Amino acid sequence: MERELARERTLLRRKVSVAAVLTVLVVVSSLPHMLGGGHHSFLPLWFTSPWTQLILTTLVLFWCGRDFFTGAVSAFRQHSADMNTLVAAGTGIAYLTSLFTTLFPQVLIAEGLPTDIYFETAAVILTLVLLGRLLEARARGQTSEAIRRLLQLQPPTARVLRNGQPVDVPVSMVVVGDLVQVRPGEKIPVDGEVSEGSSWVEESMLTGEPTPVAKAAGDAVIGASMNRSGSFTFRVSRVGADTVLAQIVELVRQAQSSRTQVQRLADQVVGWFVPVVIALAITAFVVWFLISGNAVLAMLFLVSVLVIACPCALGLATPTSIMVASGKGAENGLIFRSAEALETAGKLRTIVLDKTGTLTRGQPEVTDFERLNGGGLPASTLLAITAALESRSEHPLAEALVTYARSQMKDGALTAVEGFEAVAGRGVQGSIAGQLVRVGTPRWFEELGIDTTTLKPLVDRLEAAACSVAAVVVDGRIEACFGVADPLKTSSAAAVAALRRLGLQVVMLSGDARRTAEVVAAQVGIERVIAEVRPADKSSMIRKLQEQGDGPVAMVGDGINDAPALAQADVGLAMGTGTDVAIAASDITLISGNLAGVPAAIELSRAAMANIRQNLFFAFAYNVAGIPIAAGLLFPLTGWLLSPMIAGAAMAFSSVSVVSNALRLRNFRPTRLPLPTT
Amino acid sequence: MLILAATAPLWRTIDQPVALKGLVAMVGLLLIVWELWWFLGRHGGGVTARDGEAGVQEITITVDGGYAPSRFQVKAGRPLRLSFHRIDPSGCVAQVIFPDFHKTLDLPLEATTSLELPPTEAGVYPFHCGMNMVRGVLEVVDENANNQSAKRAS
Secondary structure (H helix, E strand, O other): HHHHHHHHHHHHHHHHHHHHHHHHHHHHHHHHHHOOOOOOOOHHHHHHHHHHHHHHHHHHHHOOOHHHHHHHHHHHHHOOHHHHHHHHHHHHHHHHHHHHHOOOOHOOOOOOOOOOHHHHHHHHHHHHHHHHHHHHHHHHHHHHHHHHHHHHOOEEEEEEEEOOOOEEHHHHHHOOOOEEEOOOOOOOOOOEEEEEEEEEOOOHHOOOOOOOOEEEOOOOEOOOOOEEOOEEEEEEEEEEHHHHHHHHHHHHHHHHHHOOHHHHHHHHHHHHHHHHHHHHHHHHHHHHHHHHHOOOHHHHHHHHHHHHOHHHHHHHHHHHHHHEEEEEHOOOEEEEOOOOHHHOOOOEEEEEEHHHHHHEHHHHHHEEEEEOOOOOOHHHHHHHHHHHOOOOOOOHHHHHHHHHHHOOOOOOOOOOOOEEEEOOOOOEEEOHHHHHHEEHHHHHHHHOOOOOOHHHHHHHHHHOOOOOEEEEEEEEEEEEEEEEEEEEEOOOHHHHHHHHHHHOOEEEOOOOHHHHHHHHHHHHHHOEOOOOOOHHHOOOOOOOOOOOOOEEEEEEEOOOOHHHHHHHOOEEEEOOOOOOOOOOOOOOOEEEOOOEEEEEEEEHHHHHHHHHHHHHHHHHHHHHHHHHHHOOOOHHHHHHEEEEEHHHHHHHHHHHHHHHHHHHHHHHOOOOOOOOOO | OOOEEOOOOOOOOOOHHHHHHHHHHHHHHHHHHHHHHHHHHHOOEEEEEEEHHOOOEEEEEOOOHHHHHEEEEEEOOOOOOEEEOOOEOHHHHHHEHHHHHEEEOOOOOEEEEEEEOOOOOOOOEEEEOOOOOOEEEEEEOOHHHHHHHHHOOO
């Protein structure tokens, strides 16, 4: 495909050069006539003859501009009309009238009409349009530069261990399970997991994350990222279309193939644009013929209208901006799944951040363990029953409790649990050695009517320290209590501040107790908190915000537990983990999992939408203003009429301007957030 | 040369017979009506996809200045294979885009390229070339709905 495009550009360049030379000759040849007809000795008579102009123009139109005519004819047969139709009709009519004048001048003389010929008009228009097409093809090639650059990231070969010996093989020959060696300063060829050695790896080209990431045995590495200082061996986990790089490219392609709401309008206009322009051109001809009786003058208006109209500018206005913007997103680790996501992200008014895993690291740790019933069960028993119950739970806090309990227990064996049950948003319960054991939130126990007076002061203290509290209840008695804290990500506060600077209302959504959630929110600068939300209710909370008129609402979450909420939100942003790109429920994936990507995505979206609006405005305004001028609407007022050649030049450069404006998006840089001090 | 002044010999009023003026106006009007009908009117209901192997619906589209056929009907809920045969050298048609399916297909010259789509829901899905100038319509019709209406009609 690339080669075909390059070949097409070479051919186009050759045609433009030939057309330019021939057209200059035609224009020089027509000069004496244009300047009033007197004899100009410096030009031989044969050169200024209409026949010379006829031959030269024929070459320009039907060799250099052949594609316009064949394109127009085959489009015509398909009942469709496009750019080619307008160019072919415009230049063709100027050519045919001039041909008639050249062959039968006496007919016109007898009618009292001027015997002017317009070969140079046809040649100039065609050459300008060809030049415009060349410039546009070149600029359009640059809009897909981001994808090309991504594809070039992958190194061509990998150093695979075969029978313990390193062998360089082409990347396409690497299979899952292969062991691959990477030396300092080399690119990692495919995705895998480090099996031996350690290093720092730069992943910025894929995740947008500027700081290198430490990698040691067991860590995932991404193909096409750059190894810095160390050497290591990794086991290949994904190759070909399954790699992160290939998935990114595929997602960007998909986004570039989709369309925005605003484009639908432009598309509808493009659909009937050319036939309407043809109708207007014929109308201009008829009206001017009725007014002046001068067929040649009327023909010039007809040609001007045909060649000034530019459906291409309208058609290209949105897709080119989307192409550049989604590529730019990928460069910064922001994967937009559709043009619509790019469009909506710029209009957001409220952004909901999930607490766990989004604002916090999502790796909670037990910070406090207190026994509350002085003469009750020993600590070792309480830890053992907590470990036994929580090891069967999937709650994010459960892992922290199990890890802590096990680290404190002498004997790691788990006690048997009967009748295990998880109560969503409350806790877990089961029977251990005949006793009913529950581990859960203080609120749950209040609801169950259990006496929680001993628990209260401790809950107050822990919640004020942003800890979640889990109490252990055996046979209806509070026995112990855990404080679990999930440390904030270093980038959270700066990202929240950036979002507020962008004028967004920031809301934190959390399953935690209100006080805990409020403490965390205050630490990152969020004022509005929705706490004590059960996982299943997250999506209805989003709906409520949308109904309250806080919309459009975005939800930022991890993409797994929050899938329904992400889907309900107008824009769902999923925090990736670096290896997980195609998060199904999300509209935008932040590959690095860094919250700083959220304001960056919104900034990019706003820049892209502004760019699209400029393009559409220009394309509409150009056509709306240009066509009436070309039709001679200003003539009665100013006495001027637009030369068809100027009309052709305007058309050629209008679509180039649209593409060039879209290319300005390549300079987009997200506002750098202040680096965290920790 | 750039902006023609009204005083140039070109700008000359010529008295034309009323009959000629009437004729020009009439021909112009007819031309406009015919041209709008030719380009914007509906010409036939489009082509229906043929049934291929294993229940796959198939349709071949020739890319030459436009898509032939440019409008075709397929049944909802059955896999569809679209084959594009490109003979037009213009770079404009080197890509075909199905925005509703988020699919872009590169079409090499003088070759047939296939695309498989899952037309699950009935509706009208436009597609177009990379420059959004050459267009076609994929119409997905609900087989059951058609049967039901046929039954009702009988």
